[in-house]
Amino acid sequence: MLKPLDAAPAAGRLPHAGGRVLIVEDEFLIADSLKDILEEAGYVVVGLADSVAEAMQLLEEHEPNLVLLDIYLKGGERSLSLARALQARHIPFIYISANSNESVQEEVATTQPAGYIVKPFRKKDLLYTLEIAAYRHAHGLEQKLRKEQALQIALTDALSADVPWDEKLLRVARLLQPHIPFDLVMLGLEDRETTRACSFFRIGFEEYQTIRPADFLRMTGLSAEQYAALRAELPSTKGLVLLNGPDFERAGQESRLMQAIAKSFKVEANLLLTLPTAQGHTFTVAFYSRQPQPYQPAHLEILDRLRQSMRLTLERVLAFDEIARLSEQLGRENRYLQEEVRTTANFEEIIGTSAPLLAVFKQVAQVAPADTSVLILGESGTGKELFARAVHNLSPRRHKLLVKVNCATLPANLIESELFGHEKGAFTGATERRIGKFELAHRGTIFLDEIGEMPLDLQTRLLRVLQEKEIERLGGTGPIKTDVRIIAATNRHLEKEVAEGRFRLDLYYRLSVFPLHLPPLRDRSEDIAQLAQFFAQKYCRRAGKPYHGISTSALAELLAYSWPGNIRELENIIEQAVIINDGQCPLTLGRPLVSSWPASGPTSAPTPGLYFAPPAKAEPKTLAEVKHRYDETERDTILAALTSANGRIRGSGGAAELLNLKPTTLEYRMEKLGIRKASASENPES
Numbered sequence: 001m002l003k004p005l006d007a008a009p010a011a012g013r014l015p016h017a018g019g020r021v022l023i024v025e026d027e028f029l030i031a032d033s034l035k036d037i038l039e040e041a042g043y044v045v046v047g048l049a050d051s052v053a054e055a056m057q058l059l060e061e062h063e064p065n066l067v068l069l070d071i072y073l074k075g076g077e078r079s080l081s082l083a084r085a086l087q088a089r090h091i092p093f094i095y096i097s098a099n100s101n102e103s104v105q106e107e108v109a110t111t112q113p114a115g116y117i118v119k120p121f122r123k124k125d126l127l128y129t130l131e132i133a134a135y136r137h138a139h140g141l142e143q144k145l146r147k148e149q150a151l152q153i154a155l156t157d158a159l160s161a162d163v164p165w166d167e168k169l170l171r172v173a174r175l176l177q178p179h180i181p182f183d184l185v186m187l188g189l190e191d192r193e194t195t196r197a198c199s200f201f202r203i204g205f206e207e208y209q210t211i212r213p214a215d216f217l218r219m220t221g222l223s224a225e226q227y228a229a230l231r232a233e234l235p236s237t238k239g240l241v242l243l244n245g246p247d248f249e250r251a252g253q254e255s256r257l258m259q260a261i262a263k264s265f266k267v268e269a270n271l272l273l274t275l276p277t278a279q280g281h282t283f284t285v286a287f288y289s290r291q292p293q294p295y296q297p298a299h300l301e302i303l304d305r306l307r308q309s310m311r312l313t314l315e316r317v318l319a320f321d322e323i324a325r326l327s328e329q330l331g332r333e334n335r336y337l338q339e340e341v342r343t344t345a346n347f348e349e350i351i352g353t354s355a356p357l358l359a360v361f362k363q364v365a366q367v368a369p370a371d372t373s374v375l376i377l378g379e380s381g382t383g384k385e386l387f388a389r390a391v392h393n394l395s396p397r398r399h400k401l402l403v404k405v406n407c408a409t410l411p412a413n414l415i416e417s418e419l420f421g422h423e424k425g426a427f428t429g430a431t432e433r434r435i436g437k438f439e440l441a442h443r444g445t446i447f448l449d450e451i452g453e454m455p456l457d458l459q460t461r462l463l464r465v466l467q468e469k470e471i472e473r474l475g476g477t478g479p480i481k482t483d484v485r486i487i488a489a490t491n492r493h494l495e496k497e498v499a500e501g502r503f504r505l506d507l508y509y510r511l512s513v514f515p516l517h518l519p520p521l522r523d524r525s526e527d528i529a530q531l532a533q534f535f536a537q538k539y540c541r542r543a544g545k546p547y548h549g550i551s552t553s554a555l556a557e558l559l560a561y562s563w564p565g566n567i568r569e570l571e572n573i574i575e576q577a578v579i580i581n582d583g584q585c586p587l588t589l590g591r592p593l594v595s596s597w598p599a600s601g602p603t604s605a606p607t608p609g610l611y612f613a614p615p616a617k618a619e620p621k622t623l624a625e626v627k628h629r630y631d632e633t634e635r636d637t638i639l640a641a642l643t644s645a646n647g648r649i650r651g652s653g654g655a656a657e658l659l660n661l662k663p664t665t666l667e668y669r670m671e672k673l674g675i676r677k678a679s680a681s682e683n684p685e686s
């Protein structure tokens with residue numbers, strides 16, 4: 001039976017406020033009598049239907065604003081599905097049923113009817129129930145709107161708050177809980193480079209267990225690689241998805257990630273909101289419930305109404321974040337560059353035309369354009385940093401920064417934050433968020449000088465960065481993609497370090513994709529004169545003295561010397577010669593050069609281990625002997641320097657200056673060799 005009625009009210013009667021009623025009742029007599037009662041009271045009855053299908057059709061055509069609904073229709077059909085459709089459209093409805101059975105009542109209560117009338121009913125009760133339903137609906141809607149507005153404002157505040165991202169996400173989760181039930185909620189904001197994600201598992205009324213990405217992997221038993229692969233398998237969804245019970249199960253059969261989540265957290269339903277932002281980020285909120293049927297179209301609607309304001313807020317927050325990040329990066333770059341200008345003004349040219357040096361040039365030209373890691377090996381002072389710059393300057397990354405990190409001088413407690421940065425509040429004293437050297441070098445190059453001195457635990461983290469191309473700030477909520485080329489340098493014999501367990505083999509392999517061996521100066525004596533002239537001119541210019549060349553005797557001495565401190569030593573000696581020069585005649589040396597090499601003259605030294613070459617003793621046979629010999633020599637040299645500097649390390653005439661080492665490097669070596677800082681007159685050794 002499908003009986004649309006003339007919607008026009010009977011003449012002389014005013015329609016009840018908002019009173020367009022649809023009657024869904026399979027007993028014709030009852031339907032007819034309902035119609036009479038309602039029309040008499042001023043309602044407009046827009047139609048009579050005796051099945052769900054008919055009612056749906058009339059609903060579309062006549063848009064009633066109240067529905068009277070029999071629970072059991074023709075042929076035992078129940079009207080619960082119609083009730084849910086009405087609920088989704090916010091049309092209030094009143095059940096009319098002869099069945100007052102408790103279990104039926106319980107079931108229909110979940111559809112949130114506006115009223116319930118038991119047949120047979122009195123006319124007065126019917127009209128009264130209708131009045132109340134209309135009133136409650138109008139007020140309910142208003143209240144709901146007010147609540148949603150308040151929620152929108154609270155969400156905007158939560159997302160804009162000046163707190164770390166996981167705290168923001170927790171606040172969002174807390175705010176949504178009263179509106180959308182969940183046992184687990186996974187929130188994430190990601191773009192191609194960064195992921196900020198955090199999940200919250202409900203463990204009490206207002207209590208949540210925070211599940212960070214690493215916890216999530218542990219709880220699901222997935223590795224980071226497996227997780228990434230399973231995520232990639234997920235069909236891309238836009239907008240809103242509702243998966244209750246069987247739908248959720250089906251989704252689990254198609255997605256192993258869903259399966260893993262279902263199994264690990266024992267959830268049976270999912271409601272997903274995906275919000276793309278104008279900046280190319282995607283914000284997702286995935287609610288999971290342990291109930292099989294918790295999510296209703298009404299939940300989708302709330303999210304639908306919230307998503308526009310959430311998107312706008314996120315876009316604003318991300319824009320501010322980006323501005324803050326850029327200005328921080330600019331500030332850091334600026335400070336870094338200023339420092340660079342101060343410390344690297346002398347790194348302009350690489351001087352020398354000897355065959356060993358030209359061979360290195362050739363290798364630099366080959367490797368620079370590629371993106372591979374480069375390991376620069378060579379004794380102290382051979383120009384490793386200079387060559388690292390050459391590789392960077394000849395690479396496509398030259399317009400970005402080359403960030404230098406001296407692994408030997410990084411303070412142990414700050415090492416991680418220095419390299420990877422930290423979030424505000426990550427540890428006591430972290431009052432501001434700070435980006436690390438890796439982020440600073442993004443799209444550029446990082447130069448890890450003295451990599452052989454890097455502590456083992458940090459080597460492990462570095463390896464992870466190399467493998468995953470991601471870093472994680474201390475206290476951060478997720479990995480951040482970095483695109484950094486690595487150039488490492490050391491004057492240590494890394495293979496020996498590996499053999500002795502001080503350097504990770506896997507890291508060594510990663511770094512040594514392309515090793516550059518810098519020849520010591522004694523193996524390219526052809527370059528000595530040219531280098532000496534270059535430095536002499538440079539320091540004369542700097543001192544404002546005219547340059548009259550280098551005296552023949554001084555040049556002869558320079559050529560005969562074995563240069564254990566390599567080019568840095570040569571540079572220092574020339575600088576001293578310029579200082580003592582009166583500006584009237586060619587440069588002479590301030591002190592005679594005493595070679596520490598065997599009389600046979602400069603030939604290739606044994607593999608360099610530390611800063612100073614070994615004296616001529618019987619050749620060591622084992623690796624341990626080699627190491628011992630180097631340590632011994634270095635120790636003697638440092639002790640001698642300390643004694644002649646009266647125990648002073650820093651400043652003019654200090655041991656560091658005598659040894660051509662940075663004071664921090666010297667202190668580090670002293671600590672390694674067990675030399676205690678002491679006053680000079682005493683023996684500086686303990």
Ligand SMILES: Nc1ncnc2c1ncn2[C@@H]1O[C@H](COP(=O)(O)OP(=O)(O)OP(=O)(O)O)[C@@H](O)[C@H]1O
Pocket residue numbers: 346347349350351352378379380381382383384385386387449490491531567568571
């Ligand atoms: N071929 C070269 N031409 C001009 N200057 C050079 C050359 N090689 C090295 N130098 C200069 O020698 C000094 C030492 O070089 P650099 O610091 O690059 O050596 P290093 O091998 O990194 O030393 P360390 O291992 O002690 O850190 C620098 O002042 C550098 O400019």
